[in-house]
Amino acid sequence: MRFAVKSLGCKVSQADAMLARRRLLEAGHEDVSEGEAEVHVVNTCCITNQAEASSRQAVRRSLKAGAREVWVSGCAANLDAGQFRDIGPQVRAFTGTADDVAAEMGGCVDVEHDVLARERVGGAVRPGTAARPGTAVRPGAVARPGAAPPLGASRTRGFVKVQDGCDSSCAYCIIPSVRGAARSRPASAVLAEVARRVREGQPEMVMTGISVGDYRDPEQGLELGQLMVLAARVPGVRRVRLSSVEVIHVKDSLVRALRDEPRVCPHLHVPLQSGDDGVLAAMGRHYDSAAYMEAIRRLRGAVPGVNVTADVIVGFPTEDEAAFERTLGFVREAGITRVHAFSYSPRPGTAAAALGDRVAPQEKKRRSSELRGLSEALSRRHRAAKLGERVEVLVDKAADAQSSGYTRDYVRVYLPPERAPRGAIVQARVEELYADGVRAYPC
Numbered sequence: 001m002r003f004a005v006k007s008l009g010c011k012v013s014q015a016d017a018m019l020a021r022r023r024l025l026e027a028g029h030e031d032v033s034e035g036e037a038e039v040h041v042v043n044t045c046c047i048t049n050q051a052e053a054s055s056r057q058a059v060r061r062s063l064k065a066g067a068r069e070v071w072v073s074g075c076a077a078n079l080d081a082g083q084f085r086d087i088g089p090q091v092r093a094f095t096g097t098a099d100d101v102a103a104e105m106g107g108c109v110d111v112e113h114d115v116l117a118r119e120r121v122g123g124a125v126r127p128g129t130a131a132r133p134g135t136a137v138r139p140g141a142v143a144r145p146g147a148a149p150p151l152g153a154s155r156t157r158g159f160v161k162v163q164d165g166c167d168s169s170c171a172y173c174i175i176p177s178v179r180g181a182a183r184s185r186p187a188s189a190v191l192a193e194v195a196r197r198v199r200e201g202q203p204e205m206v207m208t209g210i211s212v213g214d215y216r217d218p219e220q221g222l223e224l225g226q227l228m229v230l231a232a233r234v235p236g237v238r239r240v241r242l243s244s245v246e247v248i249h250v251k252d253s254l255v256r257a258l259r260d261e262p263r264v265c266p267h268l269h270v271p272l273q274s275g276d277d278g279v280l281a282a283m284g285r286h287y288d289s290a291a292y293m294e295a296i297r298r299l300r301g302a303v304p305g306v307n308v309t310a311d312v313i314v315g316f317p318t319e320d321e322a323a324f325e326r327t328l329g330f331v332r333e334a335g336i337t338r339v340h341a342f343s344y345s346p347r348p349g350t351a352a353a354a355l356g357d358r359v360a361p362q363e364k365k366r367r368s369s370e371l372r373g374l375s376e377a378l379s380r381r382h383r384a385a386k387l388g389e390r391v392e393v394l395v396d397k398a399a400d401a402q403s404s405g406y407t408r409d410y411v412r413v414y415l416p417p418e419r420a421p422r423g424a425i426v427q428a429r430v431e432e433l434y435a436d437g438v439r440a441y442p443c
Contacts, residue, residue, distance in 0.1 A: 001029045004032060005021045008074070009045025009047060009051060009075065011159045012209060015160070020041055039070070042062060055076045063091075070090060073093075156423050162224075163184045163185065163214060165211070168286065172313065172316065173347070187230065191234060204396075205241075207243065211249075224249070232263035238425060239263055245269070247292045258303045266307060272292060272310040272330070272334075274323065275312075277289055279318050296308055296335070307382065310338075310340070312342070314343055315364035316359075317357065317358040331378070335378075338375050345357070387430050391408075395415070395420045395426060398420070403422075415442065
């Protein structure tokens, strides 16, 4: 079977999609471009109404691209599988955990090939599975040894999911309903995956999870910071970084990892959501603005130069103009260098849905624009401070025109045409500001 995988949403969704891809490759199926694929796998997102709509649109695009079947997985499928099945008979929605879904996908073959599959392995269709035309069924394992290319062939950064689920109850968030309770992978399994990714050509690891700071190794009780140090010491690892971490999880062990292990990158993305205490309380967040500020100051005291970025939701039902202005002031005072601004939209099934949608769309748009303008100014100031500095760049894009990569504190760096190969570490001096990064020259 020829397949193609695409993913919407967060880095956890990307990690889950890559798990499905790996299982399909291990089962002997062939990864090809979307235009050549018989089956498209779409890993969906439901963090907002728009994300859910985009997921349905992605499924429709797959059908228009000529896919005979579209397999749908991920958060939006777990939330409401029917919305995808209703698109057409060629759509098959999988529900369950990422591991369960990936395992089932890995064993799926097309019905028209089922006789050949049984001849090859001497197996039979699983009892109780309906073998009707146009659907996929799961017989015994069908493998073509050596068919799978290296999974790290196209990227230097590996998203390693160390944790899934969330025990929080933020008023606006549907994710705990579709991901379940917080649970952690054994450190031994995480480190084995890290070693495999190094062998496949990925020198940088991104530790990710739905509530990654909740990580607690079920075998030895290791916390997230301790896990990151161990991952950094796996032979061949050049960098380890976090995708995102809640401020209540910026624990001493994480701060020590950032301070003491040079391969743990000095960048944390710490969701803020609002700088107003009343809005934070209505959101059901587990901190106030003073606690957030204190954690960031403690972090900076231990790790000078650490880069802190954040998410902010604008237009929450209880956010008035004064609350929004307090958020702007807080972002400036906290020294956050980049803000991902999201406009609030009610999600059915969440506590905040009962509050309605009180902020007009045009006002949300205005606030988002103002916050993004502030973010651009703060980002530019952070990058301007690097002019004349020597930085370490891990090259993740190599092309004839120019190469590019990221510094340890997650600033995009563009390098001249005399490029280094992908995956190389380059020492370069920053000489120019770009709209989304800096220009540097090897030194």
